[in-house]
Structure formats: C-alpha cells, structure tokens
Amino acid sequence: MSAPATRASAAGAQAGASERRPAAPAEAQDASAGRPQGDSQGQPQGHSQAQRATAPGARPKPVTMTKALNTALRDALAADDSVVIFGEDVGRLGGVFRVTDGLRDEFGPERVWDSPLAEAGIIGTAVGMAMAGMRPVVEMQFDAFSYPAFEQVVSHVAKMRNRTKGRVELPLVIRIPVAGDIGGVEHHSDSSEAYWCATPGLTVVTPSNSADAYSMLREAIDAQDPVIFMEPKSRYWSKDAIELPVRTESMYCARVVREGTDVTLLAYGPTVRTALETAEAGAQDGLSVEVIDLRSLSPFDDATVTASVRKTGRAAVLHEAAQFGGYGAEVAARVTERSFFHLAAPVLRITGFDIPFPSPKLEEFHLPTPTRILDALETWEWEL
Amino acid sequence: MERMTIELPRTARALPHTDPVSFIDPAGRPVEPGLHAGYTLPDAQTLIRFYRRMVRARRFESQVTALTRQGRLATYPSAFGQEACEVGAASALAEDDWMFPTYRDSAAILTRGAEPGDILGSFRGDWHCGYDSQGLRTSPQATPLATQTLHAVGFAMAAKLRGTQQATLTFIGDGATSEGDAHEAFNFAAVWQTPTVFFIQNNQYAISVPLREQSNATMLADKAVGYGMPGVRVDGNDIAAVFAVVSAAFERARRGEGPTLVEGLTYRLEAHTNSDDPSRYRSAEEVDIWRTRDPLTRLEAYLRSAGDLDDESVAAIAADAEDLAAHVRELMNTEAQVDPTEIFAHVYAHERPQLREQRALLEAELAAAGPAALSQPTTQPQPAPEPQRAGA
Ligand SMILES: Cc1ncc(C[n+]2csc(CCOP(=O)(O)OP(=O)(O)O)c2C)c(N)n1
Ligand SMILES: [Mg+2]
Numbered sequence: 176m177s178a179p180a181t182r183a184s185a186a187g188a189q190a191g192a193s194e195r196r197p198a199a200p201a202e203a204q205d206a207s208a209g210r211p212q213g214d215s216q217g218q219p220q221g222h223s224q225a226q227r228a229t230a231p232g233a234r235p236k237p238v239t240m241t242k243a244l245n246t247a248l249r250d251a252l253a254a255d256d257s258v259v260i261f262g263e264d265v266g267r268l269g270g271v272f273r274v275t276d277g278l279r280d281e282f283g284p285e286r287v288w289d290s291p292l293a294e295a296g297i298i299g300t301a302v303g304m305a306m307a308g309m310r311p312v313v314e315m316q317f318d319a320f321s322y323p324a325f326e327q328v329v330s331h332v333a334k335m336r337n338r339t340k341g342r343v344e345l346p347l348v349i350r351i352p353v354a355g356d357i358g359g360v361e362h363h364s365d366s367s368e369a370y371w372c373a374t375p376g377l378t379v380v381t382p383s384n385s386a387d388a389y390s391m392l393r394e395a396i397d398a399q400d401p402v403i404f405m406e407p408k409s410r411y412w413s414k415d416a417i418e419l420p421v422r423t424e425s426m427y428c429a430r431v432v433r434e435g436t437d438v439t440l441l442a443y444g445p446t447v448r449t450a451l452e453t454a455e456a457g458a459q460d461g462l463s464v465e466v467i468d469l470r471s472l473s474p475f476d477d478a479t480v481t482a483s484v485r486k487t488g489r490a491a492v493l494h495e496a497a498q499f500g501g502y503g504a505e506v507a508a509r510v511t512e513r514s515f516f517h518l519a520a521p522v523l524r525i526t527g528f529d530i531p532f533p534s535p536k537l538e539e540f541h542l543p544t545p546t547r548i549l550d551a552l553e554t555w556e557w558e559l
Numbered sequence: 560m561e562r563m564t565i566e567l568p569r570t571a572r573a574l575p576h577t578d579p580v581s582f583i584d585p586a587g588r589p590v591e592p593g594l595h596a597g598y599t600l601p602d603a604q605t606l607i608r609f610y611r612r613m614v615r616a617r618r619f620e621s622q623v624t625a626l627t628r629q630g631r632l633a634t635y636p637s638a639f640g641q642e643a644c645e646v647g648a649a650s651a652l653a654e655d656d657w658m659f660p661t662y663r664d665s666a667a668i669l670t671r672g673a674e675p676g677d678i679l680g681s682f683r684g685d686w687h688c689g690y691d692s693q694g695l696r697t698s699p700q701a702t703p704l705a706t707q708t709l710h711a712v713g714f715a716m717a718a719k720l721r722g723t724q725q726a727t728l729t730f731i732g733d734g735a736t737s738e739g740d741a742h743e744a745f746n747f748a749a750v751w752q753t754p755t756v757f758f759i760q761n762n763q764y765a766i767s768v769p770l771r772e773q774s775n776a777t778m779l780a781d782k783a784v785g786y787g788m789p790g791v792r793v794d795g796n797d798i799a800a801v802f803a804v805v806s807a808a809f810e811r812a813r814r815g816e817g818p819t820l821v822e823g824l825t826y827r828l829e830a831h832t833n834s835d836d837p838s839r840y841r842s843a844e845e846v847d848i849w850r851t852r853d854p855l856t857r858l859e860a861y862l863r864s865a866g867d868l869d870d871e872s873v874a875a876i877a878a879d880a881e882d883l884a885a886h887v888r889e890l891m892n893t894e895a896q897v898d899p900t901e902i903f904a905h906v907y908a909h910e911r912p913q914l915r916e917q918r919a920l921l922e923a924e925l926a927a928a929g930p931a932a933l934s935q936p937t938t939q940p941q942p943a944p945e946p947q948r949a950g951a
Contacts, residue, residue, distance in 0.1 A: 323738060360633055360634050363702075530903060
C-alpha cells in the first residue's frame with residue numbers, strides 16, 4: 176500500500192460532522208441519559224473509545240454486547256409494563272446467545288416467555304399485541320430463521336401505519352442476531368439487511384459496540400415505529416469499558432468513529448471493527464482513513480456521511496452481505512448523487528462475494544478483510 | 560334449484576390410539592399383543608441387524624460429540640437415545656425411495672449407507688452437504704425447520720404422477736411441527752394423497768422448550784386427523800415397533816392410499832448440540848428415567864433372552880462399532896482439504912462473469928499470501944468456548 180501516501184494531507188480537518196447529526200432522543204429515563212457528547216477531543220477514536228455519555232463519576236468496566244443488550248431489555252421491562260418479550264428459547268434458556276438471560280425469572284412468564292416454534296407466528300402475534308397497545312420485543316433465533324416470518328414483516332409490520340393513516344402503530348422490535356465470522360454452520364451467518372431495507376415502513380438499525388447496543392435497543396423499544404434490530408453475532412462477546420445505563424447518539428444517526436482525511440470507510444455492525452483495523456493498517460502506510468459507523472441503515476444519515484465524504488473525497492462501503500443488489504449499492508448511489516462533484520474516485524463496495532454464505536472453513540475467504548479493503552482502495556487512481 | 564350432493568373426501572377420522580404401538584418393553588420383554596395389533600414383528604435376523612446398526616449409530620454419535628467437544632467439528636446435534644427412530648425408520652426405506660432428513664438425522668443417513676466422513680463434512684465446516692444426495696437418495700440435511708417436509712411431499716407427488724413405486728420418508732422434530740411449513744406439508748400430502756411418511760421424532764424438547772409448551776394437542780399423532788390422514792403413535796425407543804409401523808405406512812403409500820403421520824416417542828439424552836446446556840431446562844432425574852427406556856439395552860435384553868444374541872456376538876458387534884469410531888476419529892483428526900475457490904464453483908449452472916472476477920480476486924489474494932495460504936487454508940475448527948454458541 177504505497178500510492179495513498181502521496182496524497183498525505185494535513186491531519187486535522189475535523190469537519191463538524193457531529194453538529195450535523197439529528198437531535199438526540201428527547202426521552203431521558205435513565206439517570207445517565209442526556210446529550211451524547213460528540214466524538215470528543217478531536218482525536219481519532221479507537222473502537223472501545225467511541226463510547227461516552229456514561230454517568231458522571233461512574234467507573235467503566237468491561238461489558239459484553241450481550242450483557243448490554245440484556246441490561247437494556249431488563250431496564251425496558253422495568254420501565255414500562257407494556258414491554259413483553261417472547262420467542263424461541265428466550266425464557267428458561269435465556270436465548271441461545273443468552274441475551275434474555277434471567278429475565279423470565281425476574282419478570283415472570285407473563286412478561287417473558289417461550290413461544291411455540293414458528294417465526295411467522297411470533298411476528299404475527301406481536302403485530303396483534305402491538306395493535307392492542309403492547310410493546311413486544313421478539314427474537315428471531317438466527318438471521319436465516321427470520322425468513323418464515325417474511326410475509327408478516329413485509330406485508331403487515333411495514334405497512335400497518337400507512338394503511339391506517341397513522342391510527343394503528345406497531346411499536347414492536349424484532350431482534351435478529353446477524354452475520355457471520357463465528358464459524359456457524361449453514362443458515363447461521365446470513366446478512367439479511369438488504370431485504371429489510373428494501374421495505375418501506377421498516378426502521379433498520381444495528382449497533383457495533385456495547386454502549387450502542389444498550390442505548391439503541393432502549394430507543395428502539397421506545398420508538399413508535401417497528402424496528403428491525405440487527406445484532407452482529409461476532410461482536411456479542413466483545414467488551415467495551417462502559418457503565419450501564421448509557422446513552423449514546425440517537426439510533427437514527429451515523430457516527431464518525433475514527434477521523435481521517437484520505438478516505439471514508441462506511442461500515443456497520445460487524446464491519447465497523449474491520450474498518451477500524453483497516454484504518455490502523457492504512458495509517459502505517461500513511462493513509463488517513465475516516466471510519467463511519469452507520470448505525471441506522473434505514474433511515475440513512477446523509478448529513479454525517481456527506482460531510483465526511485466531501486472532506487475526504489473518497490468513499491467505500493463495507494458489508495458482509497453479497498454485493499449484487501446489496502445495501503452497499505444504496506449507499507454508493509446516495510453518496511454519488513449527493514457528492515459527485517466532491518468525489519475524486521467512484522464509491523467502492525467492498526463486501527462478501529456473490530455466493531451463498533460459505534461453510535465455517537471457507538468463511539474467512541468470503542468476508543472482507545483489511546487486506547482486501549486496502550487492495551481495493553489501491554485500485555483507485557490516487558495521483559489526481 | 561336442484562339439490563347438490565357434496566361428496567366428502569375419504570378421510571381417516573379415527574383418532575390414533577394413545578397407547579403407542581410397541582413390541583418390546585423397556586426391560587426387553589414382549590408386550591401384550593393388543594399393543595401391536597395389525598403390525599408384524601420383524602424376524603430375529605432383522606432384529607439382530609437392527610441391533611448392530613443401532614450400536615454403530617450410538618457409537619457414531621458419542622464419538623462425534625466427543626470430537627466436537629475437542630474442537631474438531633463446528634457443531635453437532637446428536638441423536639444419542641433416538642437410535643430406534645433413526646435406524647428403524649430409515650431401514651424401512653426401499654432402495655429407490657427418498658429420505659428427507661434434518662440436522663438431527665445423521666444416524667439415519669449412516670443407516671442409508673453414507674460414508675461417515677461425507678456426513679460429517681458439513682458439521683466440521685468443509686461444505687454445506689458432504690454426501691451425494693442423488694446417489695444416496697437422501698436430500699441434504701435441512702436446518703430451516705420443517706422446510707424439508709414439503710420437499711418430501713413434492714417428490715412423492717412427482718413419483719405418483721410418473722407412476723414410479725417410490726415413496727418418501729421425512730423426519731421432523733416435535734418442535735418443528737409448530738412451523739407453518741409442517742402444516743402445509745401435512746395438508747398437501749393428504750389432499751394430493753402422496754406416498755409420504757412423516758416421521759415426527761418426539762424427543763420431548765425443542766432446544767429448551769418442552770412439548771407441553773409447544774403444543775396443546777393430547778398427542779402429536781392426533782394432528783393427522785385434522786388433515787385427513789391416519790396418525791400412529793409408536794414407542795420410538797422400540798425399533799421393532801418403529802420398523803413395523805413405518806413399513807406398514809410405506810405399504811399403504813405404495814398401494815396408493817396416501818400419507819401417514821407417525822409420532823415416535825423418544826428422548827434426546829444428550830444436549831441439543833455441543834453448545835447447549837440442558838441443565839438450564841431439564842432435571843437429571845428426568846434424563847435418568849429415560850435412560851431406563853433405552854432403545855439399545857432393551858433390544859439386547861430381548862434378543863439375549865430369545866437366545867438370538869450371546870456375549871460373543873455382542874462383543875463382535877461392539878468391536879465393529881469401535882472400528883467405526885476409530886475410523887471417524889482418523890477422518891476428523893485429519894485436516895480438511897478445502898479449496899477456497901470452490902466457493903464460486905457451484906452457485907449457478909449458467910456461469911457469471913461477475914463470479915469469475917470475484918474468483919480471480921480471491922486467487923490473487925491467495926497467491927499474494929503465499930503457498931501457505933493454499934496448502935493450509937483451513938481455520939482450526941473453532942472450539943466452542945461460549946455455551947451461547949448454539950445453533951443447527
Ligand atoms: C425456521 C427455524 N427456526 C429456528 C431454528 C433454530 N432451531 C434449530 S433446532 C431448534 C429446535 C427444534 O426442535 P425439534 O423440532 O423438536 O427438533 P430436535 O432438535 O429436538 O430434534 C431450533 C429452534 C431453525 N433451525 N429453523
Ligand atoms: Mg425435539
């Protein structure tokens with residue numbers, strides 16, 4: 176990786192991306208809730224440093240994403256009795272990833288229970304409950320096992336509000352463990368965001384770290400619109416030093432997690448870490464990489480992304496899902512439409528290949544790595 | 560206006576017996592004949608063959624689970640304790656029939672004649688299905704629950720349309736009977752009168768969820784009635800009964816009398832997969848009760864008391880199963896030979912330039928990484944340190 180070095184530009188152009196974010200959510204149920212502090216101190220941020228807004232005086236300690244999600248669910252159940260949790264194995268077992276661990280014991284089987292094994296049934300009944308004023312938070316056990324519920328999601332969850340001119344809202348959350356990189360056997364590693372994002376009426380968000388996992392899940396549960404909440408499995412056990420409860424930026428915002436000047440990497444969920452690793456590797460070659468965690472896939476935070484891309488002049492979007500017809504196509508199109516005259520190079524999509532997700536021994540060849548990403552960036556003409 | 564007579568379809572309205580069909584009780588004694596009226600006890604030679612197959616199946620399951628714990632496989636859902644269902648039902652298939660199994664049914668696929676290494680490839684993580692589906696007349700193991708039941712119905716419908724004598728057998732778990740696809744399959748099979756046998760392995764749990772929270776039906780065999788097909792409940796730990804009931808269902812199917820729903824009562828003695836922790840949802844006492852109903856010990860006791868099996872033959876059968884286990888160890892302790900570029904090879908019949916480009920990109924990466932990347936392309940199978948890593 177040498178070419179980019181010739182483009183070495185002064186560090187420091189700390190564009191005011193954080194000012195452009197949509198406002199933080201108004202609700203402040205937790206002691207710690209409050210205005211998120213921006214990407215603070217103007218320093219490039221490492222992954223674990225990207226979390227803030229802990230309670231003053233709190234002593235942060237390592238918290239896994241599953242623990243953060245579990246705490247968010249517990250706090251939501253405690254805060255609002257219309258919140259109920261059901262799905263496959265979410266009760267006694269606490270979910271196959273233990274995200275609902277202990278909640279049935281604490282809140283009882285009328286708030287947290289195991290449903291029959293049927294995803295269309297789970298989402299369809301959640302629709303009915305939401306119509307009756309509940310706030311169901313349901314779990315699809317794995318990404319690919321949400322597909323039996325596709326009809327309920329696409330034909331009803333997404334459309335109810337519009338059909339009823341806003342009279343019937345569905346404040347439900349569909350939690351889906353997504354993506355690969357955990358050595359999962361077939362059907363346990365899908366990235367299904369393109370299906371959901373192609374469906375008007377759905378809000379689709381995904382955290383990449385423990386603080387966001389807590390904050391965004393609380394916000395999703397409080398939201399009036401149905402939310403597809405994608406949890407990156409490969410991040411479930413990663414720890415960030417935080418104090419719970421924590422509030423971060425609104426779930427509708429993207430966030431600059433590392434500042435840079437040469438290129439913007441647009442990542443979400445599991446690829447945020449990949450992007451940060453790429454930025455580290457790139458820095459050694461003199462390439463200054465800005466990394467944006469999109470967080471919200473639908474809606475898309477054009478303001479934050481546009482500000483970054485106009486600063487760096489180059490952008491690439493990363494995802495695990497296949498490229499063809501994938502989410503990256505939407506991102507590339509939006510960036511191009513808005514910032515064509517600020518771009519020095521075409522927007523790249525660096526993604527999984529256009530193949531069914533491969534078996535555990537082959538997934539490492541499928542998933543984008545820092546090497547593949549840096550190689551792709553090198554295909555740009557840098558001397559302009 | 561002329562009065563119309565509506566001809567009702569011929570349906571099987573009788574409720575299945577609540578007492579499961581059985582021949583041999585848990586202690587290995589013959590049961591009273593009323594419990595298997597209309598069914599034929601397999602002869603001694605057949606039962607000895609079943610005994611050998613079950614011993615092999617069990618040794619296979621315990622060996623693979625052990626290897627999975629050692630990190631040699633990515634995951635493994637064992638049917639330890641369910642051998643009578645796996646072996647008994649699969650043994651009733653004719654050569655040309657097709658079987659539509661789930662992730663749980665490796666022992667049935669072994670019974671069908673697959674090479675152990677071919678079955679285990681998918682669980683080690685080499686490829687999504689390691690055996691030759693066409694050659695074995697066995698579809699790839701289905702993980703998305705209940706989906707394979709519809710395939711079994713469609714295949715059987717094709718056989719019916721073409722006038723072949725083929726029938727289909729599909730396995731499905733108790734939990735998976737809640738999925739919509741299961742109900743659609745039952746209905747299609749009954750309406751089309753396809754030669755299909757649905758074998759529900761009621762092992763009492765869907766991961767952590769017990770049957771009583773899964774279904775409010777008195778028993779799963781009852782579900783047949785609403786669709787207009789016969790339902791039969793069988794002692795799923797009595798291989799003589801399983802074989803007799805499934806064979807009778809195949810005979811019906813071949814006579815053109817349509818599908819049968821069989822519920823085999825059994826129990827998953829081991830965890831759902833290696834990454835499951837059953838102590839979270841069931842007691843050791845409950846497991847112990849089911850150990851006393853073990854399908855192997857009962858058949859062994861039965862055959863011994865009939866004088867059809869002695870210490871010597873039991874030892875020979877055990878030794879044969881040990882050989883199988885040693886073979887499995889050898890296979891799984893050898894590094895898998897995977898070709899990274901094969902991920903592009905089988906996606907479409909009509910080749911795409913796009914995949915050629917992506918393949919070239921991967922080849923360039925591999926070349927840049929040096930020969931080491933190609934000769935040892937595999938990641939070590941990940942041990943499963945996280946109990947949460949359930950799946951399959
Ligand atoms: C559509 C779908 N939903 C969820 C799962 C996850 N899952 C795998 S096995 C299982 C339990 C199945 O129980 P059962 O049908 O009784 O079969 P068993 O595992 O007991 O053999 C679940 C929920 C899946 N594989 N497919
Ligand atoms: Mg079961």
